[in-house]
Amino acid sequence: MDYASSLLGLLPGARRTPGLKELLASVAAYLPADQVERIREAAEFGTSAHHGQRRRSGEPFIAHPVAAATLLADLHLDADTIIAAILHDVIEDTRTPKDQLAARFGADVAELVDGVTKLDQIKFKSREEAQAESFRKMLLAMVKDLRVILVKLADRTHNMRTIEAMAPARRRAIARETLEIYAPIAERLGLYNMKIELEDLGFKALYPARYLVLERAQKRARGNQKEFLKKIEQQLNTALIRSQIEARVVTREKHLYSIYQKMRRKRAPLHEIVDVYGIRIVVDTPDTCYRALGVVHSVFKPMPGRFKDYIAIPRVNGYQSLHTTLFGPNGVPIEAQIRTTDMHRVAETGIAAHWKYKTGGKSDVGQQDRTREWLSNLVSLQESGSSEEFLESVKVDLFPDKVYVFTPKGTILRLPSGATVVDFAYAVHTDIGNRCVAAKVDRRLTPLRTVLRNGQTVEIITAKGATPNPSWVNFVATAKARSAIRHYLKGLRRTEAIALGAKLLTQALGEFSLSFEDVSDSVKRAALGELGMKDLDELHEKIGLGERLAPLVARRLLPTATHASGTSVLAPLAIAGTEGLLVTYARCCFPIPYDPIFAFLSSGRGVVIHRENCVNVEDYRKHPENWLPVTWQASPDRLFSSELRVYVINRTGVLAAVAAAIASTETNIDHVSIDEQDIDTAVLTFELRVRDRRHLARLVRVIRRMPDVNRVTRTIAAHARDAEPDGDPDPRG
Ligand code: MN
Numbered sequence: 001m002d003y004a005s006s007l008l009g010l011l012p013g014a015r016r017t018p019g020l021k022e023l024l025a026s027v028a029a030y031l032p033a034d035q036v037e038r039i040r041e042a043a044e045f046g047t048s049a050h051h052g053q054r055r056r057s058g059e060p061f062i063a064h065p066v067a068a069a070t071l072l073a074d075l076h077l078d079a080d081t082i083i084a085a086i087l088h089d090v091i092e093d094t095r096t097p098k099d100q101l102a103a104r105f106g107a108d109v110a111e112l113v114d115g116v117t118k119l120d121q122i123k124f125k126s127r128e129e130a131q132a133e134s135f136r137k138m139l140l141a142m143v144k145d146l147r148v149i150l151v152k153l154a155d156r157t158h159n160m161r162t163i164e165a166m167a168p169a170r171r172r173a174i175a176r177e178t179l180e181i182y183a184p185i186a187e188r189l190g191l192y193n194m195k196i197e198l199e200d201l202g203f204k205a206l207y208p209a210r211y212l213v214l215e216r217a218q219k220r221a222r223g224n225q226k227e228f229l230k231k232i233e234q235q236l237n238t239a240l241i242r243s244q245i246e247a248r249v250v251t252r253e254k255h256l257y258s259i260y261q262k263m264r265r266k267r268a269p270l271h272e273i274v275d276v277y278g279i280r281i282v283v284d285t286p287d288t289c290y291r292a293l294g295v296v297h298s299v300f301k302p303m304p305g306r307f308k309d310y311i312a313i314p315r316v317n318g319y320q321s322l323h324t325t326l327f328g329p330n331g332v333p334i335e336a337q338i339r340t341t342d343m344h345r346v347a348e349t350g351i352a353a354h355w356k357y358k359t360g361g362k363s364d365v366g367q368q369d370r371t372r373e374w375l376s377n378l379v380s381l382q383e384s385g386s387s388e389e390f391l392e393s394v395k396v397d398l399f400p401d402k403v404y405v406f407t408p409k410g411t412i413l414r415l416p417s418g419a420t421v422v423d424f425a426y427a428v429h430t431d432i433g434n435r436c437v438a439a440k441v442d443r444r445l446t447p448l449r450t451v452l453r454n455g456q457t458v459e460i461i462t463a464k465g466a467t468p469n470p471s472w473v474n475f476v477a478t479a480k481a482r483s484a485i486r487h488y489l490k491g492l493r494r495t496e497a498i499a500l501g502a503k504l505l506t507q508a509l510g511e512f513s514l515s516f517e518d519v520s521d522s523v524k525r526a527a528l529g530e531l532g533m534k535d536l537d538e539l540h541e542k543i544g545l546g547e548r549l550a551p552l553v554a555r556r557l558l559p560t561a562t563h564a565s566g567t568s569v570l571a572p573l574a575i576a577g578t579e580g581l582l583v584t585y586a587r588c589c590f591p592i593p594y595d596p597i598f599a600f601l602s603s604g605r606g607v608v609i610h611r612e613n614c615v616n617v618e619d620y621r622k623h624p625e626n627w628l629p630v631t632w633q634a635s636p637d638r639l640f641s642s643e644l645r646v647y648v649i650n651r652t653g654v655l656a657a658v659a660a661a662i663a664s665t666e667t668n669i670d671h672v673s674i675d676e677q678d679i680d681t682a683v684l685t686f687e688l689r690v691r692d693r694r695h696l697a698r699l700v701r702v703i704r705r706m707p708d709v710n711r712v713t714r715t716i717a718a719h720a721r722d723a724e725p726d727g728d729p730d731p732r733g
Contacts, residue, residue, distance in 0.1 A: 017047045018059060019066040026073040027082060035079040039069075042083040042105060049087075049094040056165035064162070065089055068154040071194075075349050080105075081147045084112035088151055091117045115148035116155070122455045132180040135404075135412055149185060153194055156182045160201035175205035179257075190318055192348050199257035207260075214256045217270050222253070229277060232328060236279070239299045245283065245292050252278040277328060281338045286311055289338045293322050296336055300326035303333065311343070319347055406457040418477040421448045425460045426481035433484055435462040449475045467492075498537050500583070500606060501544030504628070508554035519557045527556045546601035549626065574633040575599070575609060583607045585640060589614035589716050592640040593692035599628040614716060639689040641670065642696055643715035649708040650682040658684055661706060665699050685715065 020043050028036050046062050053061035069085035083105055090096040091113055102110035160178055163171050179202040186195035204211040229251040240247045254276065263270065283292050289311060306325035314320045321339040328334040339347065403417045405424060413427050421441065426433030438461040439446050449472075452458065468485045476482050509516060524536070531548065533539040542548040575583060575597075589611040591597045596612040600620050607628065610617060620627065648654045655674060662669055671687040690696045700712050 016060075017043050017066060018063040019070060023066055023070045023073060023082075026070055027079070030076050031079055038079055038105070039082050039086070042086045042109075045104065046086050046090060049090045049096055053093065055162070057162055061089075061093075064158055065155075067158045067161075068151070071154040071157055072150060075150075077147070077150065080108045080112065081150060083109050084116070084147070085151045085154055087113050088116045088155055092120060112145060112148055112151060115145060116151050118455070119148065119152055132184075135181055146189070149189065150191075153182060153186055153191065153198075157194055157197055157201075160198060160205070163201065163205050171205050175202045178202040179206065190346060190349070192319075196255045196257075200255050203257040203260060210260065211256060214259055214270070218253070218256065218259070221271075225277065228329070228332075229279075232277070232279065232334060235299055236281070236296060239295050240281075240292060243291065243295050245288060245295060247288075247292055248282040250280050250282075252280050254278060277332065277334045279334060279336050281336065282341055282344050283338070284340060286340060286343075289322050289340060292338050293324065296324065296326065296338070300328055300334065302326055311339075319343075321347065403452050403454050405452050405455070408457060408459045415452065416477050419452055420475055420477060421446060421450050421452065421458060421460070422472050423476050423478040423481045424452060424458050426476075426478065426484050428460065430480075430484050432460055432462060433481060434468050434488060435464070435466045436460045437463045437466045448472070494541055497544030497606065498540040499544070501540030501542065501550070504543050504550035505540065505553060508550035509557065511551070512554065512558055514554075514558065516557075523557060527553070530556065544606060546606050546626075549601060550628075575630050583609065586610045586614065586616070587641070588616050590640070590642045590714070592642050592690055592696060593632045595632075595693060597630055597632070599630040601626045601628055611716065639668070639691060642688050642690050644686045644688060644696075644700065644703070645713050645715055646684040646686065646703055646709055647711040647713075648682055648684060649710065650676060650678075650680055651708055654682075654708045655684055657706065658686075658703060658709070661702055662686065662688065662699065665702055667695070667699055681710070 020040075023043070024036060024040060027039055031039075043062070043066060046065055047060075050061040050065075055061055055064055065086050065088055068088065069082045072081055072085050087096075087101060087105070087109065090101070091098060098110050098114050101113055156178060159174065163174060166174065178198050183195050183198040183202060186192075186198055233249050233251060236249050237247075240249070259270075262268065281292055281296070283289055303325040306323075308323040310319060310321050310323065320343040321337045324336050324338075326334040326336055402414050403419055404412055404414055406412055407428065413424065415423055415427060419427075421439040422433065422436065425436040425439070436448065439448060439450075440459040440461070441450060441452070441456050443457075443459075468488045470485070470489055473482055473485050476485070506516060509519075528535070528539060531539065531553070533542065539548065539553065543550050543553060583606060585591050586608050591609050591611045597609050598612055598617075599607045599609050602608050607630075609630065610620070646658055648658065655672070659669060659672065668689040669686055670689060673685045675683045675685070677683060688696075688699070690699065696714070703709055704712050
């Protein structure tokens with residue numbers, strides 16, 4: 001420490017930076033001189049940046065970050081972490097740009113400070129337990145570098161030490177957040193001492209009266225315990241020495257918050273809990289732990305069912321020890337922990353033990369590697385035990401494949417990473433998902449396909465009557481959203497099927513000069529029963545899907561007397577092109593409005609429209625019961641696919657010329673293919689979008705006038721043959 005004091009003598013800054021002397025002394029004990037100098041520079045930088053700012057207690061602001069840094073120096077953390085702790089408030093409180101920190105102290109420090117700033121911007125609201133767990137996970141998921149959490153915990157610990165200066169309401173809020181969020185995180189990371197301090201400070205600030213009662217009771221008990229514990233300690237020491245086991249036996253005290261929790265959990269009176277004694281035995285190797293256990297059990301009888309082997313099966317955070325409870329003198333229970341020196345170090349400082357500054361070789365390992373190293377150590381520790389549980393919890397916490405976002409009311413939702421605004425909407429409620437039309441993320445309007453990031457607040461805007469967009473299926477990340485959208489589309493299909501089926505049945509009944517209302521209820525019921533349908537909707541749906549034939553169903557609905565022979569011809573069904581999913585246009589013959597057409601009822605696919613001269617018609621002739629006469633209704637704006645085959649002289653540029661001619665008639669081309677027949681001729685096949693036969697005829701005339709074009713035909717049936725005569729298609733068929 002001579003080095004540190006001599007350094008301080010040269011530093012004018014040290015005097016106006018309270019706590020700096022202690023910090024530098026602490027880091028000089030384990031860091032090389034150049035790193036100590038960087039830390040000193042950071043303190044100087046921070047002192048200037050925070051110049052004039054004071055804490056509520058009245059002391060200069062810089063005292064706070066320096067104290068936080070000192071906490072981390074006690075854990076022997078590396079210089080970047082210490083510097084980040086010194087500067088942790090400069091981005092937020094002094095508007096120092098991140099770039100400036102990077103230029104001055106390196107990118108790592110800048111990233112760490114930025115990470116702490118981002119954590120501070122997220123506000124914890126709810127008091128529900130599940131919410132607290134999500135919030136903890138969100139905080140952990142947000143940081144790429146665990147050192148950010150270490151700085152944050154040091155920051156919080158110092159704030160808790162000085163919380164007396166805060167107004168009571170603020171004090172309670174901070175205390176609650178400390179107990180619900182930060183102490184459990186410290187525990188998860190194995191920072192046992194920090195956890196205990198955060199809990200006791202939080203307990204004291206949140207319930208000052210209860211804290212006082214427990215503190216007094218503990219003090220009283222301690223007076224009585226002293227002699228008693230000394231005797232136990234001696235008995236154990238003697239026995240261990242006799243067995244030639246080198247061990248350190250220490251008595252330990254439960255911290256107040258754990259006593260308080262135990263009282264609440266077990267509804268036990270104070271004395272029962274305070275009068276539990278604790279001892280710890282630290283030895284050199286794991287093997288010695290078990291031997292020491294045997295010795296301990298030979299001195300005091302163990303309480304059955306209380307032995308736990310956390311050496312063979314470590315806790316999730318890497319904690320290892322043997323735990324046993326003994327019947328002490330007069331039957332007083334003694335809780336004993338047995339562990340090695342290494343295990344003790346991990347038990348006290350957890351992950352920080354792993355971040356310790358290491359001299360030589362390994363000091364330049366990247367932070368990601370160190371985290372991985374820590375994890376792999378834990379994994380190997382866990383091999384014998386419940387590794388699944390362990391991996392689950394560590395993966396969720398440290399390798400974020402989840403994203404945590406807020407609703408406008410502050411509830412946290414956990415979604416898989418990659419989740420979009422639409423996933424969020426469905427996670428809130430299926431109805432919200434189905435009716436969402438827009439969203440605000442952090443109060444800014446955002447497209448629905450936007451991928452969400454940790455900590456964002458998402459507000460969904462819904463509209464009455466809005467429906468899911470089928471294209472959402474392409475970008476949603478959650479099964480819930482995907483299945484809800486599919487379910488909706490299926491429902492839509494069903495609605496369309498029912499409507500089409502009703503139309504077909506009405507048409508079929510019309511052939512017998514009957515309307516549905518004319519059919520008596522008993523006949524309807526009987527027919528439904530015969531057909532095995534539970535209601536009329538189901539019947540309509542089946543007809544619409546082509547699983548039942550409208551003419552046959554219609555016949556069943558006729559009064560017995562008019563049961564006709566079935567020779568009548570049905571009036572054609574009008575097709576307008578707006579029927580939706582249940583009417584499809586065959587891609588073998590590409591029917592367009594005013595083509596002579598007929599329809600074929602296809603099971604499960606509804607009605608398929610073909611041109612009358614389609615080659616496939618021959619196959620369908622074998623199933624006359626599935627035919628349906630149809631005509632075109634005055635067509636709306638809808639465009640229909642059609643296919644033209646253009647026989648050309650095989651010349652460079654001919655395709656471009658024909659395509660340009662087609663475009664000149666304001667026709668869209670969906671697809672083109674070229675089939676070179678020989679060196680002189682080729683066939684160009686265009687799939688086009690046209691309104692009707694008139695539109696197509698105009699197009700054919702334009703193409704045919706071109707010099708290199710020999711012939712133009714419409715495709716009929718899978719390119720099998722050119723059935724149509726080589727003339728203008730007649731617009732009216
Ligand atoms: Mn702070």
